């Protein structure tokens with residue numbers, strides 16, 4: 001049994017702690033916020049008495065690590081996994097285009113879905129299928145220095161298929177635009193979505209608030225196995241000697257009795273941690289990233305006119321609408337434009353946009369609203385960030401990094417965070433054998 005300090009209680013820290021607790025290692029998880037969850041958490045609208053999330057999170061069937069983690073903490077019943085890919089896309093005016101795969105006959109069912117996606121011309125649909133078939137022989141090293149835009153142009157994708165298909169996929173999956181996103185990382189995502197089995201392309205949506213989906217179950221799992229969770233305690237100093245971390249100093253305590261430390265905080269959080277009188281980030285060469293915001297607008301409605309669980313909007317500043325019955329949440333990725341704007345202006349703008357896309361919707365249905373801007377929602381998975389993540393290694397024998405930004409080959413997602421936590425725990429478990 002080893003004693004491990006885990007710093008950070010987001011998906012990565014909780015995943016590491018759960019995998020370590022499973023093997024009877026003694027975990028002390030230190031989280032600076034008064035709650036677990038990191039960038040994925042729930043809030044209460046007190047006026048309406050309804051729980052909502054800081055940002056609607058969607059997962060996919062190819063989130064294998066996340067699904068295993070949720071299964072481990074007994075939370076699989078808190079998510080809905082589609083039987084197969086099924087998305088309703090809407091164009092201005094209300095016309096709906098289905099991207100829907102039959103349940104069986106993978107991979108032909110995905111081909112069928114794409115061939116019947118009538119938002120595109122038949123030639124454009126074939127070009128997309130051709131692109132996806134090409135994934136099998138396109139080695140990602142060819143794409144190392146390419147953006148997604150360069151890749152799509154090189155594969156002769158039309159401006160309309162870029163606007164009505166690729167841009168939606170890229171912005172949704174990578175939270176950045178095609179001119180910035182790395183083709184290499186997008187290649188990895190496409191392979192996982194389209195080439196990794198029947199359920200990989202299915203959309204997975206939480207049935208309840210994110211805190212209930214994972215933070216509560218993970219905390220219970222850790223505590224039942226004699227782990228400790230310390231909230232509102234911030235790591236401020238890390239004392240090192242040679243190639244070992246000796247002390248973890250928080251604003252409340254000093255910890256010396258540990259075998260390993262797993263750091264599961266975002267890369268930029270190292271800016272505020274001191275190591276032997278210098279900034280930890282500079283001293284240890286923690287990579288710097290550019291970040292991209294996500295905007296979420298929540299409307300609580302007197303009556304809900306929406307039929308489907310969610311919609312993708314084509315060529316709109318609102319990218320997705322999620323229907324939670326009492327309330328709907330509207331998500332915009334790569335929402336840099338929204339940062340300087342007033343919440344009330346954004347709300348009015350979104351009402352207008354919704355009325356244009358859904359003739360069934362009228363702004364007088366709204367009882368209450370919240371606008372949430374997460375400025376540093378995710379790092380931008382561009383060519384440079386791909387490079388620095390690959391080359392980054394811990395300089396200490398007893399310190400392991402986790403977090404969505406570490407080298408998982410995935411963009412800044414739940415799956416990357418959970419996978420990084422499992423890999424970090426795995427290093428401790430293997431070293432302890």
Ligand SMILES: Cc1cc2nc3c(=O)[nH]c(=O)nc-3n(C[C@H](O)[C@H](O)[C@H](O)COP(=O)(O)OP(=O)(O)OC[C@H]3O[C@@H](n4cnc5c(N)ncnc54)[C@H](O)[C@@H]3O)c2cc1C
Nearest residue numbers: 008010011012032038039055057058235403404413414417
């Ligand atoms: C609005 C929004 C929408 C998103 N949508 C999606 C989506 O649809 N699908 C998807 O897969 N991903 C999505 N993401 C990304 C996803 O939320 C993140 O990739 C994931 O939550 C990152 O988890 P993490 O554990 O690596 O980091 P974090 O969640 O940032 O956790 C790090 C934790 O470390 C703590 N910490 C920091 N410094 C210290 C310190 N000094 N001492 C102690 N604790 C410290 C922080 O308080 C935090 O709790 C979204 C993100 C946002 C913000």
